[in-house]
Amino acid sequence: MSTFYFVAFLSIFFSILVITAKNPVHSILYLILTFATFTIHYILMNAQFVAIVNFIVYMGAILVLFLYTLMLINLNKDSEPQKSRFVKIIGFIAGGCFLVAVVAALKAYKTSQLVILNDPNLGLVKNLGKILFNEYLLPFEVSSILLLSAMVGAVLLATKDPKTT
Amino acid sequence: MKTVNDAIQAIPLNQYILLCSIIFSIGVIGVLIRRNAIVIFMSVELMLNSVNLLLTAFSVYHGDATGQVFVFFIMALAAAEVAVGLAIIVMIYRNTNSIDINVLNRLKW
Numbered sequence: 001m002s003t004f005y006f007v008a009f010l011s012i013f014f015s016i017l018v019i020t021a022k023n024p025v026h027s028i029l030y031l032i033l034t035f036a037t038f039t040i041h042y043i044l045m046n047a048q049f050v051a052i053v054n055f056i057v058y059m060g061a062i063l064v065l066f067l068y069t070l071m072l073i074n075l076n077k078d079s080e081p082q083k084s085r086f087v088k089i090i091g092f093i094a095g096g097c098f099l100v101a102v103v104a105a106l107k108a109y110k111t112s113q114l115v116i117l118n119d120p121n122l123g124l125v126k127n128l129g130k131i132l133f134n135e136y137l138l139p140f141e142v143s144s145i146l147l148l149s150a151m152v153g154a155v156l157l158a159t160k161d162p163k164t165t
Numbered sequence: 166m167k168t169v170n171d172a173i174q175a176i177p178l179n180q181y182i183l184l185c186s187i188i189f190s191i192g193v194i195g196v197l198i199r200r201n202a203i204v205i206f207m208s209v210e211l212m213l214n215s216v217n218l219l220l221t222a223f224s225v226y227h228g229d230a231t232g233q234v235f236v237f238f239i240m241a242l243a244a245a246e247v248a249v250g251l252a253i254i255v256m257i258y259r260n261t262n263s264i265d266i267n268v269l270n271r272l273k274w
Binding site for chain 2: 005019031041062065070092112116118122132155156157
């Protein structure tokens with residue numbers, strides 16, 4: 001139980017560091033740590049498939065993509081222009097309003113049951129694979145088309161236009 | 166194994182909702198206060214991930230595996246979104262030599 005609170009503290013701490021770090025490379029590295037703590041959360045809930053996919057896809061693929069883009073455009077220096085203090089305060093207030101609304105709703109709804117895993121093989125790969133390929137076969141195939149079109153779009157956008165250069 | 170799970174998972178659902186909403190609002194604040202386009206993009210990823218965590222928590226809470234399948238689809242969507250978004254950022258950098266979003270306020274007109 002205390003493991004959850006420790007990991008939750010770590011994920012909040014690292015996610016604050018993500019948005020406050022001056023250097024974008026440090027920001028990405030803190031984001032990797034944040035996602036590592038999320039993986040620990042998934043393991044604590046025995047959602048093994050989601051934990052592995054989070055580990056491989058997010059920490060392995062997406063954040064490496066971020067790092068490569070940052071290297072490609074060579075911006076690893078602390079030269080980001082800052083927003084004015086007024087805009088920052090407004091941003092904090094706007095983000096805090098959402099948090100206050102959710103916390104107030106939680107206070108109003110006092111009772112809270114425990115998250116208890118009744119079926120121990122709920123999040124295992126075998127169980128989720130059966131559900132994915134029986135009930136959600138069509139969305140699965142549609143998502144493959146989505147990934148293909150995203151790949152084509154990314155290649156099309158990122159290649160240099162021969163007419164303009 | 167069973168006792169380990171029982172010892173770890175006696176956490177109220179409210180704590181999960183609180184954690185995920187805190188991280189989501191950190192993502193919102195990050196989008197609002199930064200000017201670097203890549204950091205804004207990372208804040209969006211943070212928001213997506215907090216929703217993923219909450220979906221998994223509710224899935225475990227209700228004993229229904231549909232939530233975790235949905236998390237899988239969100240991750241596929243996020244991968245596609247990141248690929249296209251980073252390509253757009255690279256294109257913007259090539260055209261304007263900066264990824265400061267205030268350069269892009271010409272899009273208003």
